[in-house]
Amino acid sequence: CSKTMSAAVTAKLKEQFEAGLETRADFTIDQPIDRYSAADHAVWRQLYRRQTALLEGRVCDAFLEGVARLNVSAQSVPSFESINRQLKPATGWEIVAVPGLVPDRVFFEHLANRRFPVTWWMRRPDQLDYLQEPDCFHDLFGHVPLLIQPIFADYMHAYGRAALAASDAGALPLLARLYWYTVEFGLIRASDSPNGVQIYGAGIVSSRGETIYSQQSAAPNRLAFDLERVMCTRYRIDTFQKTYFVIDDFEQLFDVARTDFAPLLAKLADAPALAAGDVLATDRVITRGTQEGWKSDGDI
Template sequence: MLQETISTDQPVGRWQDYVVPQCWEAFTDDDHAVWDLLFARQIELLGSRVVSPFLDGIDLLKLSHPGVPDVEGLNAILTPRTGWTTVAVPGLVPDEIFFAMLGERVFPVGNFIRRREQLDYLEAPDCFHDMFGHIPMLAHHDYAEMAEHIGRLGVAAIAAGEGHRAARLYWHSVEFGLAREAGELKILGAGLASSFGESHLSLESDAVERLPFSVERAVNTPYKHDAFQPRYLVSESLERTIAEVLALTPEELLNL
């Protein structure tokens, strides 16, 4: 998902073909304990270092309840609020499928959780990354609209053979974006919100670049999908990120 090289050589079918039952009852006691451990330490770490709508979403969706959340419970709250629905998938889905899902306000959630020895880093997104990192922000109405718009941009870009443009925009905003709030540097992206190590790095390290966010810079800035990022794009505010992305048309995206 969202790697720098996007291929459309093979047909990928419909996004519905990638959906599987979550099988919540198959999560073990240790799986639930891993979720609780990850949740507790990440909430403590983030404190006020994440944009406030993220914490509002955590409360609204009752994600502090013990154990791995079930998608039906999440959807019972999320769907009436912003029209988004979570669905379970067995792992990474092709970018064509991922963007098609976003364009219909559907977010894929891994039906597995990392092991204890993988607490600090996991290349493939598990249910903690997806549910803790992404879903809280989808309860924010304007952000929910932005995420859908990126999905539609992605579908159009891939059809034009330029899927990497939308992938980079998504990466530098939804996944690893930073934003200022009340004058302070805050985490915006889900990849940062759900990562113990990289959340520290993005805000505190002198070894990374922090550049002003713009959609043009995002589209033209490569990224690493399998390692901590060497640079982060910082928006003036969450609202500014949302406004800039929503103003972008598919035609403009292809010409940046």
């Protein structure tokens, strides 16, 4: 999350402009489907294959069900229109094409109106394993499958509205952490799985390395989800997470969605932020990390 637009997005906007693609005031464009190259489709195909094979047994069933119900293509970058034909009747959500990270307010406005902004362009073949910005694979494959699940869909909608209100109240860091530790890097309890957890967060689901690490590594903490605890916890944007928060089930997010955030944000306004790797006496610890490979600075 950044206040200003990244250099990459500015470059993308310029590129779109020069290509004659009209960008609207809400940063959306029509998905330029004929601008994908054979290399773009090949990258999609490769990432899709690699992740679906790896995710078997590691990701929660609701995610795989979403991939199947949305008919997400294994072969080529999906047309957003075809995704929306399945998505919109199911939960009222639709995806819209954007040039990349959009300003916070723009992003929350979209979520509050059940529109998920999806970066339209694909990463290059030499960026399969790591990319700092979201691309189409992260946004579409990572985020969209759960939007066909009503409970998760309602959570994202409530989140957008709360974040919009919070950004007026200057409480955005608290809400950004909630997004990070649920939507991007959330784990969910699954008794028969390694460490009793499966994956649902988009940042994990779209990453080969973190798919394995978040579920199986001994290094990170895995703590039971607690709304206030999460909102006070800093996070990492440059390394795998030091701590993952584990929800019992998606109903737990439904309860979060019904929270009255205003009093909570007021209460937490002066609370000290916790380091990404902290474990408190009050935490429900699922696994305590060995801290192997942790960097000592750089929490956001």
